[in-house]
Amino acid sequence: MPVFKAYFTVIRKNVSTLIVYFVVFAVMATVFIKIMGGGGPEEFTSVRNDIVIRSADNTPLVEGLIDFLGQHANIVSLAEGDSLEDALFFGRVDDVLIIPEGFTESLMSGGGEVRLERSSSSLTGSAVNTDLLIGRYLDLARLYILNVPGISQEALVTRVARDLDNAVKVEIAADAAQFKAGDVSDTFRYMAYTIIAILIVGVTSIMLAFNKPEVSLRNRCAPVSPAKMNMQLFAGNLLFTLAVWALLGVLAYILSGQTGIGPNLLLLYLNTLVFSIAALSIAFLAGKFIKGFGAQSAVANVLSLGLSFISGIFVPQALLGETVLKIASFTPTYWYIKAVETITDLSVFSFENLKPVYTDMLIQLGFAAAFFILALAASKQKRQSADG
Amino acid sequence: MFAHIFVYRLKTLLRDRSNLFWTAIYPIILAFFYALAFTNINTADSFEAFPVGVVDNAEYRSQAYFIEALESVSQEGDNKLFDVTLMTLEEATDSLNNNKIVGYILFDGGARVVVKSSGLKQTILKGFMDSYLQQSSAVMSILHDNPAAAGSLVLPDRGDYIRPAELAGGKTDVTVIMYYGLIAMAVMFGGFWGRREVEDIQADLSAQAARINLSPVHKLKAFVCSLCAALLIQIVSLLVLFLFLALVLGVDFGPNFGYVALTCVVGGVMGVTFGALLAALIKGSEGLRLAVMLTVSLLSSALAGMMFPTIKYIVVEAVPALSYINPANLVSDALFALYYYGPGPRFTLNLTLMLAFSAVFSLAVYIVMRRQKYASL
Incomplete structure (x- = not known):
């Protein structure tokens, strides 16, 4: 199997580039899991906004309000010299609340024309949570102001605080606790980018090496039939793809600290395997058109980043525009991500629920077949024009 | 003599398709991808029942x-x-x-x-x-x-x-930071031109440079003339990138286009001299220089907010000094200052630091490269 052996000699020559992609993947996966991944679903925890409060109205009622907010949000005080505008702009603080002078007086008199001012970060989009918290406290206060004439602020704060002790019981549905979905879905999304990038770099390196005119002419007069040679190259490609898939899979498994393999994780791995084959077909097709090493890194970069941006690998599909998604649906990456999103939310594995997942996988395989046929047609035409 | 070297150098560099791709075209392609992906990001976070x-x-x-x-x-x-x-x-x-x-x-x-x-x-x-x-x-x-x-x-x-x-004034569009980070990356990629200039004039780095060292032209003069050609290409590509972002993609740069253009010009100088310094310092193979340059450029632009805007702020919070030594962050922070506060002390500070960096890089390149003698070529 001389060709098969040569395949991995070429891969070994490019191993440093490939390792860079693996390292970046490991770093990204760790970031996703450690920083962005929430805790497990075993116990319910409320979302706490980070709020900066500037109060110009120092009354018992305002103190009570701030006290209440402190129980359900993180009251942040910025260090000396830190810019409030910067903190809000970059999403380090969710909301800035300004309590103007005279707010309490206007509330107590029942008028309510002095209002609180809230600026919120566009990054977190959780301002509604803060609004509801403030509304909850002040609605209660108003209930007393309207119905207990002449109530003092102190009495008001005590009574409101007593009412606020009531809280609803929240249960986590029993079926949900098996799969830490949020932690791995980002990793599996990002994995698609790594797979495309690595396969394009690897597969095109091989094709560049074998398609060099002098090598290709020498090979044609070798005592190995072209069919056999292609079969060995194909086997090399397949083994390389499987190895990349397995390595990334193991990395993701270790980094996410999974303890078993549930049906969700199995489906995710299956989906990634299917996608790897589609990515191989893309790499194979790209290899037919790349002439030199300069073009190789350009194509690998633009193709992998382009597919990732339009089909929801870096930015979730829910945030993409409709036109972009329409274009993306002509790429296998779009269907891969769609399947990842469906799988992470699954908890009942009935055929009806799994049907969309299998459909997405079949579409990816369809793309793979189409790209392989295109590549073979392109190479046949090239050979014919070269011979003629 | 200056015009002669300059013109021919310009022609040579413009035929370097790989460098042109990475410095001029790649940032534009990336900006286009950003635009495709971020069109909805600011409208999508409003609350829905x-x-x-x-x-x-x-x-x-x-x-x-x-x-x-x-x-x-x-x-x-x-x-x-x-x-x-x-x-x-x-x-x-x-x-x-x-x-x-x-x-x-x-x-x-x-x-x-x-x-x-x-x-x-x-x-x-x-x-x-x-x-x-x-x-x-x-x-x-x-x-x-x-x-x-x-x-x-x-x-x-x-x-x-x-x-x-x-x-x-309601400026909450945080995606601009990613575009500013992209400009910062393009600035850092200008280092590819600086690297090429040094490789083509240091006799121990390429055969062509050995030949140039034999020619009856003062090395400093030859180097400065060629470097000017590289600077021209880099500054023009940065300005094209800026105009593409502002006019085609509609990225908000604030009303002060003149100052943004000034940032691009100074950034061009800083990026090219930065690459020249790295190339002058690293003696190993071309691959090693390329790898170091790519790593430094991408890492510094990532810290300047090219991929995740919040990282820029986290760096300022955790290691304030780093945000002032990171050349890419100076670029994105200068642009952010213009967008958010207008041309004020923060913008001036960033621009001054960029100029200072360019001066330090140039001086260091001069010191490393001057009076080098080669025992055997």
Whole structure:
């Protein structure tokens, strides 16, 4: 199997580039899991906004309000010299609340024309949570102001605080606790980018090496039939793809600290395997058109980043525009991500629920077949024009 | 003589398709991808009502006040929080498992909320239920003190206590940081030109440089003339990138286009001299120089907010010094300062630091390269 052996000699020559992609993947996966991944679903925890409060109205009622907010949000005080505008702009603080002078007086008199001012970060989009918290406290206060004439602020704060002790019981549905979905879905999304990038770099390196005119002419007069040679190259490609898939899979498994393999994780791995084959077909097709090493890194970069941006690998599909998604649906990456999103939310594995997942996988395989046929047609035409 | 070297150098560099791609075309392609992906990001975070189930049983039907309160937040309008569906307990469990609802409310000897995970929507659902229970408790306590008030009890509407305000003129579009980071990356990629200039004039780095060292032209003169050609190409590509971002993609740079262009010019000088310095310092193979340059450029632009805007702020918070030594961050921070505060002290500081860096890089390159003697070529 001389060709098969040569395949991995070429891969070994490019191993440093490939390792860079693996390292970046490991770093990204760790970031996703450690920083962005929430805790497990075993116990319910409320979302706490980070709020900066500037109060110009120092009354018992305002103190009570701030006290209440402190129980359900993180009251942040910025260090000396830190810019409030910067903190809000970059999403380090969710909301800035300004309590103007005279707010309490206007509330107590029942008028309510002095209002609180809230600026919120566009990054977190959780301002509604803060609004509801403030509304909850002040609605209660108003209930007393309207119905207990002449109530003092102190009495008001005590009574409101007593009412606020009531809280609803929240249960986590029993079926949900098996799969830490949020932690791995980002990793599996990002994995698609790594797979495309690595396969394009690897597969095109091989094709560049074998398609060099002098090598290709020498090979044609070798005592190995072209069919056999292609079969060995194909086997090399397949083994390389499987190895990349397995390595990334193991990395993701270790980094996410999974303890078993549930049906969700199995489906995710299956989906990634299917996608790897589609990515191989893309790499194979790209290899037919790349002439030199300069073009190789350009194509690998633009193709992998382009597919990732339009089909929801870096930015979730829910945030993409409709036109972009329409274009993306002509790429296998779009269907891969769609399947990842469906799988992470699954908890009942009935055929009806799994049907969309299998459909997405079949579409990816369809793309793979189409790209392989295109590549073979392109190479046949090239050979014919070269011979003629 | 200057014109001669300059013109021919310009022609040579313009035929370097690989460098042209990475410095001039690649940032534009990346910007285009950004634009495709971020078109909706600022409109998508406005709050949307979400589906919630309510288990329809005898206890639920007896809660007249609750039904009323639920109606007030499920009718179309500004106050709408939930899309409510009445269902049996089995349907509710099933819908929750299949993600048709965020959670459901169940009255079973008191109110309960059942959800699948923690999150903002679940928190809002819990908050609504808490609020209902707390209002009921308040009503009970008022009636307890004054049973006669039952007839005249006033239940206030949900109040409107908050006026959304916007700091600094409502500039909240954080994606601009990623585009500024992209310009910072293009600035750093200018280092490829500086690297090429040094490789083509240091006799131990390429055969062509050995030949140039034999020519009867002062090395400094030859180097400065060629470097000017590289600078021209880099500055023009940065300006094209800026105009593409501002005019084609509509990225907001604030009203001061002149200052943005100035940042691009100074950034061009800084990037090219930065690459020249790296190339002059690293003697190994071309591959090693390329690898170091790519790593430094990408890492510094990532820290300047090219991929995740928040990283830029985290760096400022955690290691303030780093944000002033990172050349890429100076570029993105200068552009951010122009966008957010206008041309003021913060912009001036960044620009001054960029100029200082360019001067230091140039001086260092000069010191490394001058009077080098080669024992054998």
